[in-house]
Amino acid sequence: MPLVTMREMLKEARAHRYAVGAFEFWSYDSAYAVASAAKSLNVPVILQVGPFEKDFMDGYKNAVTMAKMAADYFDLPIAIHLDHAEEYSEVVEALESGFTSVMIDASKMEFDKNVELTCKVVEKAKEYGASVEAEIGKLAGNEANISNDEDDQTDPAMAAEFVRRTGVDCLAVAIGTAHGFYVRPPKINIDRLREIAAVVEIPLVLHGGSGTPEDKVAEACKNGIAKVNICTEFIAAYGKGFNGQNTEGFKYNVNSLFREGRNAGSALAKKKMELFLSGRI
Numbered sequence: 001m002p003l004v005t006m007r008e009m010l011k012e013a014r015a016h017r018y019a020v021g022a023f024e025f026w027s028y029d030s031a032y033a034v035a036s037a038a039k040s041l042n043v044p045v046i047l048q049v050g051p052f053e054k055d056f057m058d059g060y061k062n063a064v065t066m067a068k069m070a071a072d073y074f075d076l077p078i079a080i081h082l083d084h085a086e087e088y089s090e091v092v093e094a095l096e097s098g099f100t101s102v103m104i105d106a107s108k109m110e111f112d113k114n115v116e117l118t119c120k121v122v123e124k125a126k127e128y129g130a131s132v133e134a135e136i137g138k139l140a141g142n143e144a145n146i147s148n149d150e151d152d153q154t155d156p157a158m159a160a161e162f163v164r165r166t167g168v169d170c171l172a173v174a175i176g177t178a179h180g181f182y183v184r185p186p187k188i189n190i191d192r193l194r195e196i197a198a199v200v201e202i203p204l205v206l207h208g209g210s211g212t213p214e215d216k217v218a219e220a221c222k223n224g225i226a227k228v229n230i231c232t233e234f235i236a237a238y239g240k241g242f243n244g245q246n247t248e249g250f251k252y253n254v255n256s257l258f259r260e261g262r263n264a265g266s267a268l269a270k271k272k273m274e275l276f277l278s279g280r281i
């Protein structure tokens, strides 16, 4: 199946109160782990690329090739999405390379500047028929710096205005999650999410899904979150599965060494996707 955008899959997810999983990938092997899990549940899935993965795969074109291989092999709707681009030039490079979806993250900018850059990306993405994700609000950048300050979270009225002015397909919101693993339990603001979802009809996106308490993630998926990003936890599961094989007396061959990493990654991805589907109506 050819690669698809996130547009239809996320609309469907929001309408039926579940979320599509979005996983970072860095090889055909990791794309396989994610796609095989999605296939076993018969759900669409998103493969994402950030700067580290771009570098690891030697560019966006290779990433598209690997995602296509997985979409063909599993005959599954897969979107290939650029995660957290801060530069317009990165977005253009990804679109020209065949990405079906892009995120422009201008959330550090002032509101009007964020609107302006996002509009420019939406216009460009139209030429390619690609979907666009944007962000407003401040998401804590790393595990040592968890902000529970509600002032930094996404403001519902601003979110509604932002969506109206930009025409984005989906919006990442800050409701208390952080990137990376947490050092103390996060406080996820479901009330804030409900307020945003009441005035923003498009699918909402939860970043920093790794390590976020499962009950909160499930609740978020029932309240407007239609895409959940998982990066750290997927890479960690994958790496631990691989490392676990490297024991004394171990006989190296491609299956004995590498398959366990892929299996562990796939199992983690499946567990997450089941959680995102738990409130589906």
Ligand SMILES: [Zn+2]
Binding pocket: 084, 179, 207, 208, 229
């Ligand atoms: Zn993120």
